[in-house]
């Protein structure tokens with residue numbers, strides 16, 4: 001019975017997501033691809049940065065897209081669902097444990113992030129003139145890292161979507177997301193922070209770091225990256241912490 | 257009659273506000289039960305607890321044999337809910353709202369579509385099947401909520417002010433739907449602000465205020481209990497000092513600001529003495545309203561308030 005209900009909830013979200021795929025891509029994939037155009041094509045053509053920079057940047061940008069798409073695709077609908085209209089109620093009345101309704105959202109969010117990144121990645125690769133050194137030799141590792149990252153960030157979205165209000169969105173983006181992106185090893189590898197030891201260890205609280213390094217480890221295994229054990233360990237810890245925070249606030253919102 | 261809903265010692269506290277203050281109530285299987293009470297009485301809170309959406313502070317509630325606190329999933333399987341404010345899934349079309357809700361209850365898609373068409377027809381929404389939920393008027397959304405609550409054929413149906421916002425024709429149509437469901441032996445709990453609705457539809461009515469049960473009986477028994485007096489409500493142009501007045505033909509009075517509520521055996525005798533009282537004190541009479549002994553006068557005498 002639970003499986004059937006869970007499947008029906010998944011199907012509902014999948015159908016809604018499919019209808020809104022263009023909006024999701026515009027929101028989450030457009031900017032990363034333009035970033036790659038500028039930093040992977042325009043600036044290198046002007047000789048302002050070396051061509052090889054794309055090798056560093058493309059995995060980082062894909063990680064950025066993956067994490068933000070996973071987060072937003074859970075947080076945004078939740079803010080509306082729990083907002084004035086309380087339209088999530090028809091699902092909260094479904095005969096299934098409230099936690100499973102939240103877990104279902106996390107799964108769909110992770111998949112949406114996966115799709116976004118799977119579109120950004122090849123586009124970035126082409127735009128940057130087939131960024132040297134990028135390889136698909138570890139497809140399984142890539143998929144697992146992407147799904148794990150997606151799950152961690154959609155759990156983050158579950159939490160944000162149930163604690164914040166729609167009006168707070170803008171503030172949260174500038175105060176939380178912008179620093180997370182800038183200090184998330186998106187535009188530079190973690191190993192490059194060797195000369196800035198304070199920063200090198202301070203950024204470790206930022207889960208975006210593990211997303212970026214995880215994609216580097218999968219796409220450019222030859223380039224120095226954080227050890228896989230650390231990446232997986234940190235992503236799993238992030239997932240556990242964010243999911244339990246998210247579930248707790250979801251429950252609080254769902255049942256008063 | 258078997259008990260379908262059992263509520264005992266139910267309390268709900270929101271911070272400083274005690275929404276439910278030790279409610280005890282048993283509702284029988286197949287009953288069409290009305291909850292009547294002024295704004296803030298605790299009706300929605302009661303329905304919220306019974307439908308697993310609100311956690312009781314203390315006390316127990318059992319619906320169709322499932323304790324809503326201990327087995328919420330089991331309870332949800334038994335119930336359909338029409339909320340006070342329509343909350344359709346705005347990401348889905350009208351028809352999809354129903355089909356999906358049915359599938360959340362494990363009903364196969366083909367059967368869900370068949371029931372969707374039947375319910376849309378029954379509630380006069382067939383031509384809106386492919387409309388966005390947002391594009392429906394308030395009353396149409398309300399009807400969609402009723403269809404949604406019925407699609408999985410629940411054993412117990414909860415409706416929180418289901419006829420608010422419906423035009424008279426839609427209201428009567430809903431009454432027919434409810435009578436039909438009642439005829440099928442389903443248990444129905446509804447809240448309402450309309451005395452007439454409670455009187456005409458319900459087997460039994462509970463009057464609640466401030467989270468407490470004030471009266472519980474069949475509409476005709478309740479009417480028999482109503483004070484055998486007519487209530488005359490006179491609204492003056494400015495507040496009166498709050499003290500009992502002794503007037504010819506009036507049993508007793510209550511003063512609330514500019515409103516004097518007089519209880520009288522014979523209105524014909526009381527009205528002139530009320531008017532001359534006002535005139536002698538230099539008040540102007542803005543409005544005068546008579547309520548014959550009825551559910552309404554009982555309600556007023558119990559809660560001190562009129563229904564909104």
Ligand SMILES: Nc1ncnc2c1ncn2[C@@H]1O[C@H](COP(=O)(O)OP(=O)(O)OP(=O)(O)O)[C@@H](O)[C@H]1O
Pocket residue numbers: 256270273274275293294295296297298299300301302340
């Ligand atoms: N989520 C909440 N947080 C705080 N107080 C609440 C909450 N929900 C209800 N209350 C309070 O509990 C009391 C009972 O509210 P409830 O909604 O149950 O009344 P009601 O009988 O349904 O009224 P109405 O006829 O206006 O719908 C009110 O005083 C209300 O302010």
Ligand SMILES: [Mg+2]
Pocket residue numbers: 299300301340416
């Ligand atoms: Mg209410």
